[in-house]
Amino acid sequence: MQLKRVVVTGLGALTPIGNTLQEYWDGLVNGKSGAAPITYYDTEKHKTKFACEIKNFNVEDFIDKKEVRRMDKFAQYAIVASDEAIKDAGISLENVNKHRVGVIWGAGIGGLQTFQDEVMNYAAGDGTPRFNPFFIPKMIADIAPGHISMRNGFMGPNYTTVSACASSANALVDAFNYIRLGMCDVIVSGGSEAAVTIAGMGGFNSMQALSTRNDSPETASRPFDATRDGFVLGEGAGALVLEEYEHAIARGAKIYCEVGGGGLSSDAYHLTAPHPEGIGVIAVMENCLRDAGLKPEDVDHINTHGTSTPLGDVAELKAIKAVFGDHAKNININSTKSMTGHLLGAAGAIEAIASILAMQHGIVPPTINHTTVDENIDPSLNLTLNKAQKREIKVAMSNTFGFGGHNACVLFKKFEN
Incomplete structure (x- = not known):
């Protein structure tokens, strides 16, 4: 069968460095750090006392107060970002077939704050199982796309992908495939996460995954730097409207870019650590290039996973060298997590948006906070420092x-008509 072309017609972002798409882009190109001391709870007894929180944000400016009480923050963030993307795309029930518009969303954890609060409230009581009737609907990871579809009347495929920090990238690949196979005209895709909680921070600290640079939060996320000591947890959401090319043209939509391909793979190696030689990462990039019908030398820019962990950064760059060979030194490589922190299940979405905006504006955002060369990293690579x-x-x-x-x-x- 002839596969359909898929384009991106809408974007929305709610991030630690900007609460709208434009603010997010401005923060990226200006090298803004979103890391700061945590304001959500008392961190006195915590190893890590900072994170990349959403700032200057009042959810009731976007969602009715009654509805807010029925949603965990990760679902609230999803609605705000998807509202912006849908408006940006100009999608409405007047210009689409609602049965052919889906929502495929990513979340690595889901309603962690809700789960934490309900269990802690129960533990503080007399043992009687008293729980909020919205406990389960607020907590479950699939509820965000449910809210988006109900809010907009979209009746196509609706579900959440859960693959930890790859969740929203998985959602984008699924959305891409649904559309190019002719099963949908439009899919709202992306991801959201709100894990800056006592349980979230405590859990990642116990794994020794987080930076503990409490004396300098704004410089703590430092991918590829020899002194990196772990990632900085972030929160927020990113939303993309993917659309079948002919459908977008017919309604006169603005087109940001074309989705060329998607790749998936597994390390089959360890619960949390990457393969030291990046075997699974090599496979996923090769799969993506093959799917797109492109050669390694066609690639100009890679937004890396680049979390600022000692093992992960080196393994990913080894994999890039293995796939791209001599061409690797011609690629602008960066990690926008140096600014946003790690948004877990939302990371793939906001970083896809960063890649698209870099293409549109002809500017690659920097990898900030780099001061010390890592001798394990090839100095010929352009890490956009x-x-x-x-x-x-x-x-x-x-x-x-x-x-x-x-x-x-x-x-x-880059889109070509």
């Missing part, structure tokens, strides 16, 4: 990996 760089981008890739060995890669191409 500390300052944004201008360049034409025709093909961009975005890598996202998750605990459990889940790997996802999405490729975007």
Whole structure:
């Protein structure tokens, strides 16, 4: 069968460095750090006392107060970002077939704050199982796309992908496939996460996964730097409207780019650590290139997973060298997690958006906070250190990996009619 072309017609972002798409982009190109002391709870007894929280945000500016009480923050964030993307795309029930519009969303954890609060309230009581009737509907990871579909009347495929930090990249690959196979005209896709909680921070600290640079939060996320000591937890959401090309043209939609391909793989190695030689990462990028029908030398930019962990950063760059060979030094490589922190299940979505905007504007956002060269990293690689760089981008890739060995890669191409 002839596969359909898939384009991106809408974007929305709610991030630690900007609460709208434009604010997010401005934060990226200006090298803004979203890390700061945690405001949500008392961190006195915690190892890590900072994170990349959403700032200057009042959810009741976007969602009715009654509805807010029935949603965990991860679902609230999903609605805010998807509202922006849907408006940006100009999608409404007047110009689409609602049965052919889906919502495929990613969340690595879901309603962690809700789960924490309900269990702690029960533990503080007399043992009587008193729980909020919205406990389960607020907590479950699939509820975010449910809210988005109900809010907009979209009646196509509706579900959540859960693959830890690869969740929203997996959602994008699924959405891409549904549309190019002719099963949908439009899919709202992306991801959201709200894990800056006592349980979230405490759990990641117990794994020694988080940076403990409490004396300098804004510089703590430092991918590829020799002094990196773990990732910085972030929160927020990113939303993309994927649309079948002919459908978008017929309604006169603005087109950001074309989705060229998607790749998936598994490390089959360790619960949390990457394979030291990046075997699964090599496979996922090769799968993505093959799916897109492109050669390694066609790629101009890679937004890496780049979490700022000692093992992960080196393994990913080894994999890039293995796939791209001599061409690797011609690619602008970066990690926007240096600014946003790690948004877990939302990471793939907001980093895909960063890749698309880099292509649109011809500017690669920097990898900030780099001060010390890591002798384990090839110095010929252009890691876009500390300052944004201008360049034409025709093909961009975005890598996202998750605990459990889940790997996802999405490729975007400059749109040509």
